[in-house]
Amino acid sequence: MKNMFLAVWAYRFFIVSSIKTEFKSRFVRSKLGGFWMVLHPLAQVLVYALILSQIMRAKLPEVDTQYAYPIYLLSGIIAWTLFSEVLNKSLNIFISNGNLLKKMSFPKLALPLITIGGALINFFIFFIVMFIVFGFLGHWPYHALYWFPLLVLITLSLAVGIGIFLGTLNVFIRDIGQMMEIVLQFWFWLTPIVYMINIVPEKYHTLIMLNPMTGIIMGYHNVLLYDKAPDLSLLIYPSIVAAISLVLAMIIFYKAREEMADVL
Amino acid sequence: MSQVLEVKNISKSFKDYRSEWQRIFSWFGLKTKPTEEHYILQDINFSVTKGESIGIVGKNGAGKSTLLKIITGTLKASHGSIVVNGKIGAILELGMGFHPDMTGRQNAFHSAGLMGYSLEEITNVINDIHDFSGIEEYFDQPARVYSSGMQARVAFAVATAFRPDILIVDEALSVGDAFFQTKCYERIARFKGEGTVLFLVTHSIDDIVKHCTRALFIKDGKIELDGSPKDVSNRYLDELFGKQSSKKPVDKPTNILDSISKGIHDLYYTRPGYNKEEYKWGHGGAQILDYVTYADGKQYPQTIDSKSETEFHFKVLLKDDYEDLTIGFLIKTHDGVYIYGTNSHLLLEGKKKLSAKKDSIHFYKFILPMNLNAGHYLISIGISTGPQNKLIPLERRYDSILINVNRTIGFSGLLDLEANFEEEQYNA
Numbered sequence: 001m002k003n004m005f006l007a008v009w010a011y012r013f014f015i016v017s018s019i020k021t022e023f024k025s026r027f028v029r030s031k032l033g034g035f036w037m038v039l040h041p042l043a044q045v046l047v048y049a050l051i052l053s054q055i056m057r058a059k060l061p062e063v064d065t066q067y068a069y070p071i072y073l074l075s076g077i078i079a080w081t082l083f084s085e086v087l088n089k090s091l092n093i094f095i096s097n098g099n100l101l102k103k104m105s106f107p108k109l110a111l112p113l114i115t116i117g118g119a120l121i122n123f124f125i126f127f128i129v130m131f132i133v134f135g136f137l138g139h140w141p142y143h144a145l146y147w148f149p150l151l152v153l154i155t156l157s158l159a160v161g162i163g164i165f166l167g168t169l170n171v172f173i174r175d176i177g178q179m180m181e182i183v184l185q186f187w188f189w190l191t192p193i194v195y196m197i198n199i200v201p202e203k204y205h206t207l208i209m210l211n212p213m214t215g216i217i218m219g220y221h222n223v224l225l226y227d228k229a230p231d232l233s234l235l236i237y238p239s240i241v242a243a244i245s246l247v248l249a250m251i252i253f254y255k256a257r258e259e260m261a262d263v264l
Numbered sequence: 265m266s267q268v269l270e271v272k273n274i275s276k277s278f279k280d281y282r283s284e285w286q287r288i289f290s291w292f293g294l295k296t297k298p299t300e301e302h303y304i305l306q307d308i309n310f311s312v313t314k315g316e317s318i319g320i321v322g323k324n325g326a327g328k329s330t331l332l333k334i335i336t337g338t339l340k341a342s343h344g345s346i347v348v349n350g351k352i353g354a355i356l357e358l359g360m361g362f363h364p365d366m367t368g369r370q371n372a373f374h375s376a377g378l379m380g381y382s383l384e385e386i387t388n389v390i391n392d393i394h395d396f397s398g399i400e401e402y403f404d405q406p407a408r409v410y411s412s413g414m415q416a417r418v419a420f421a422v423a424t425a426f427r428p429d430i431l432i433v434d435e436a437l438s439v440g441d442a443f444f445q446t447k448c449y450e451r452i453a454r455f456k457g458e459g460t461v462l463f464l465v466t467h468s469i470d471d472i473v474k475h476c477t478r479a480l481f482i483k484d485g486k487i488e489l490d491g492s493p494k495d496v497s498n499r500y501l502d503e504l505f506g507k508q509s510s511k512k513p514v515d516k517p518t519n520i521l522d523s524i525s526k527g528i529h530d531l532y533y534t535r536p537g538y539n540k541e542e543y544k545w546g547h548g549g550a551q552i553l554d555y556v557t558y559a560d561g562k563q564y565p566q567t568i569d570s571k572s573e574t575e576f577h578f579k580v581l582l583k584d585d586y587e588d589l590t591i592g593f594l595i596k597t598h599d600g601v602y603i604y605g606t607n608s609h610l611l612l613e614g615k616k617k618l619s620a621k622k623d624s625i626h627f628y629k630f631i632l633p634m635n636l637n638a639g640h641y642l643i644s645i646g647i648s649t650g651p652q653n654k655l656i657p658l659e660r661r662y663d664s665i666l667i668n669v670n671r672t673i674g675f676s677g678l679l680d681l682e683a684n685f686e687e688e689q690y691n692a
Contacts, residue, residue, distance in 0.1 A: 013386070014377035021374055025365045028406075104378055105337035105354070172284040257292035258340035261333075262278055 004254075015110050019117040019169045041126040041157040048074050053137075060196070060225075067137045068225070074130055074216050075224035076193030082152070082183055083125045083159045083213065089115040091180055092162025094171045098264035108257055112164055116156060123152070134224075141227040151219045151230065154239055158212055161245025168249070172263060191217055212238040225250045266314045267334065268429055269460045273344035276330055276485075277301045278397065297633070304330045305485045308344070312430075317462035319472030319493055321500045322482035326629075328465050332432050332484065350504060353379070364408035368399065368418045371407055375422045384502050389425040396421040396451070398444070413441060414439025421447055425647040432463045442676055449475060467598075469668075470638050471498040484524075504536050505566045506667060519625055523563060524579050525556040527627065532664065534667065536564040539642060542664035549586075550647045550658035554579040555665065559634070568634050570671035577629045578645055582620040586649045589618040593630045594644040603678055605635070609652055635680040638671040 008015075027033045041200070052070045060068040093111045094101065101108065134141065152205050170176040191213045200208055215238045219230030279298035286296035312318065322328050333339040334346065355662045357495045362371045372393050376386040382561045394403050397417040399410075407415060424431070425601070431452065448485035452475070464476060472479055472493050478497035480491040481503075489499050504682070531539060559565045559574040568574055594605035604686055608618060608628070620626055644658045 010380055011377070013381070013383045014374075017374050021363055021366060021370070024370075025363055028365045100378075102333070102338055106378055106380065169288065172287060232304045252288075252291075256288075259287070259291075262273070263341050 002069050002264045004107065004109060009114065011040075011107055011110045013107070015117065017111050018110075022118050023121065024113070037122075037125055038129060041129045044077075044135075045074060045130050048077070049137060051109065061081060064114045065137070065139060067139060071137070071139060071225050072221060073194065075220045076191075078123070078126055078130060078156070078224075079151070079155055079217050080188060080191065080193055080213070081126065081221040082119060083155050083216075084188070085119045085122065086115060086156060086159035087163045087180075087184070089119070090160060090167045091170055091177050093163075093167050094264065095174075095177070097107045101239060101264055102261050108260070109253075112160055116160065120152075120156075141224050143227050144229045146217070147223050147230050149237075151216060152220075154235060154242055155216055156182075157242035157246055158216070158238060160251045161242055161247075163247055164249035165252055168253045168260075171256070171260050187211070187213065193217060206258070209237070212241040268312050268314055268349050270347040271308055271335070271344070272307060272312040272346070274331075274334060274341045275303060275343040276305040276334060277303045277342045278326075301423050303485055305341075307336070308487055310487065310490060311482065314459045314461065315456060315477055316465065317456055317476045319479040319496070320463060320465045320482060321467075321469070321472060321479060321496060322488075322653045323503070326482045327485040328482055329434060329548055332434055332463065332465065335430070338430060341380070348430065351426075352432065353423055353426070353428030354432040355434065362407050362415060362419070366401040367405050367406055368397070368410070368414075369394070371420050372403075372418060375419070376425060379423075379426075379529060380558050381426065385426070388441060389408075393418070393421040393425050396424075396447070398447075413444070417444055420444075424448075424451055424455070427460055429459070430461045430463065431455060432465075434465045455665045468639070469501065472497055482601070501566050501668065505564070505666070520556055520558050520563065520577060521579075523575070524556050528553065528581055532555075535665075536566075537666050539663055543662040543664075544658040544660065544664070546646070546648075546659035548659065549582070549649065550654075551581045551582050551583070552645060552647065552659050552661055553581050555645070557665065557667065567668045567670040570634055570636055570638065570669050572634055573631060574634045574667075575629055575631050576643065576645075576665075577627060580626050580628065580647055582624055582626060582658075583622065586620045587617065588649060588651065589620060590603065590617045590646065590648045590652070590655060591618070591628045592644075592646040592660075594662075595636075596642045596644075597678065598640040598642055598666070601678070604632075604640070606630075606689065616651075634669055635682070636669045636671075637678055637680065638669055639674060641667050641669060643667060682688035 007073055023034070023037070027036050030036060032039070049067065049070045052073065053067045057067045060072060065071075093115060094108070097111055100106075139263075166176050166180060190211055192208065192210070197205070197208060197214070197218070214235035218234055222228050223231045269290045279287065280300040280302075281290075281296065282299050282478070286298075292295045308331060320328050320331070320594070330339060332354070334341050335348070337354050344429075362375070366374065369390065371385075372390060373386050376389075376393075397403065397414075397420075399414050399417055402410065403418070407418075410418075428437055452460075452462060462475070463569040464472065466472065476493045478494040479489075479491065481496045481500050483503065489496050503610060530551065532552060533540065535555060536547040537557060556577045557568075557574065558577070559566055559568045559572045578591070580591075582589075590607050592605070592607040595603045597603060618626075644660070644662040645664065646657060646662075648655040648657045648660075650656045
């Protein structure tokens with residue numbers, strides 16, 4: 001297993017190069033080029049910030065701005081986007097690279113790293129754009145920003161863990177990928193992103209907290225909206241789930257890696 | 265240590281399970297029986313020492329590619345072990361992973377990265393890659409504007425930018441033009457000189473004899489023969505074109521047609537050299553039942569020496585009365601280039617009409633010298649009726665016969681135009 005990771009290290013140039021290629025190829029033939037990388041998230045942020053702030057003027061406790069709800073929504077969306085992008089891509093990672101895996105011998109674990117790298121860049125741009133727009137709205141949540149990397153780490157671990165675990169099985173049982181698309185839709189609405197957890201009837205709270213994304217998203221809310229440290233006690237459970245899913249993913253991947261090319 | 269590769273008792277099977285869950289349980293030691301297990305390779309044993317170059321021949325589906333994939337490590341053997349000392353470079357498919365919107369240079373960096381090299385290592389050889397590819401300023405243009413040959417050039421240049429200890433070339437070199445192929449083989453020869461082991465998979469027997477010191481003939485997943493390129497290629501040709509049943513020179517039969525004269529059944533497909541990928545069509549007013557090829561005193565010759573007078577006899581059943589029949593004949597290279605086509609009308613200069621009565625059997629022959637370069641060629645035959653400007657095809661059997669032309673003294677190109685050469689004496 002150690003060799004598996006060493007091999008990935010030897011392929012670091014390929015990983016970086018793949019991430020670059022992915023972005024370059026997306027924009028190389030457009031006039032505005034890399035600027036689109038900023039325009040897309042900017043449009044999304046502006047829609048939420050400008051339009052929703054006019055329609056949904058609900059004030060949130062503790063926050064003293066008419067933009068409270070858009071900020072709440074965006075803090076959750078940015079976390080969910082990172083989570084679902086990595087999870088979705090990991091689910092199909094071996095299938096979509098099937099041809100490569102059949103023809104070339106290279107460490108397969110480079111593939112998830114490429115996905116993570118790409119998603120992180122998207123996330124980072126989204127974050128910068130969002131932060132600047134927040135600034136224009138008079139909201140500068142910088143006091144607890146140093147907690148951010150931890151939140152991102154837990155989000156990524158959970159997404160990669162579940163993604164690789166199911167992505168490996170998906171090579172053999174293709175229904176898993178299809179099923180997860182549906183599951184993810186439910187999952188989004190079962191996580192307090194669009195709504196606040198306090199509007200959910202009390203008796204369902206334990207159920208909502210069983211969702212590992214709940215604690216994570218509430219962490220993002222704390223940092224980006226309430227400008228304070230995340231509630232660490234809420235992060236313990238998601239971290240454990242993430243760690244377990246990562247271990248399971250490694251085990252199943254390790255067992256499956258030799259037979260994978262046979263069925264691709 | 266001079267042993268570069270050792271393959272011990274390799275078998276490869278693909279397993280089918282009733283449910284894929286059973287496969288997954290089997291990884292965790294649960295005893296599940298696959299419903300079906302197809303063996304692609306069985307008990308492959310061989311070892312290779314430094315500097316050997318090994319040709320691999322076998323029909324499609326014999327297991328050649330699977331074996332190579334196991335050596336490169338993309339597939340894992342089901343049983344047996346494999347020991348590799350050194351780095352493997354594989355050219356399984358040229359241009360694998362080339363991105364159309366990236367330039368040749370960017371793709372070169374990327375593909376070399378896929379082979380596991382670092383930025384620094386690649387930067388050191390990028391100029392070599394550019395030079396070797398010979399595509400000049402196209403190197404900095406997006407790959408989507410490349411011809412397939414240009415793409416192959418860059419890909420080969422990248423794949424061989426670093427000398428591997430084992431180089432695997434799988435039918436990849438047929439893409440480039442003759443000039444580039446020569447360049448590739450020069451580079452391969454240099455690598456061999458420096459100790460690289462070459463695995464060459466190709467359907468061109470010629471290349472195996474020219475470039476290899478040893479050859480493996482793989483048949484139905486087993487090594488049928490491991491020996492000198494000459495022996496192996498002969499054996500392989502036996503397999504392809506049917507064994508020369510009578511090694512003793514046949515007395516020239518009094519009539520070649522004796523062998524195909526009997527019956528009115530279609531025996532075409534039973535003959536040595538018959539190509540089952542033929543394309544047969546026509547409205548059915550005639551049936552081309554049988555054929556015999558004849559050259560150098562042999563019927564159905566396994567190889568035809570270049571320049572030999574070669575005869576193609578065909579037996580045709582006509583199902584109606586016809587006044588004006590035309591028999592067509594065409595030779596193509598195995599990759600589809602038309603070399604020569606003619607027909608009875610042209611050859612008889614229109615002076616004589618071929619006619620036939622209903623349900624009669626006729627024999628037709630074409631005789632021509634095979635002034636071709638070494639290689640495989642496909643013969644097409646057709647019979648039509650009607651005036652030349654309104655031919656109605658009765659039956660055509662395109663690409664139905666495969667012949668193999670052999671040549672000791674080579675030349676480049678397809679046709680031997682029989683040039684002469686001498687140095688001239690001239691005192692001014």
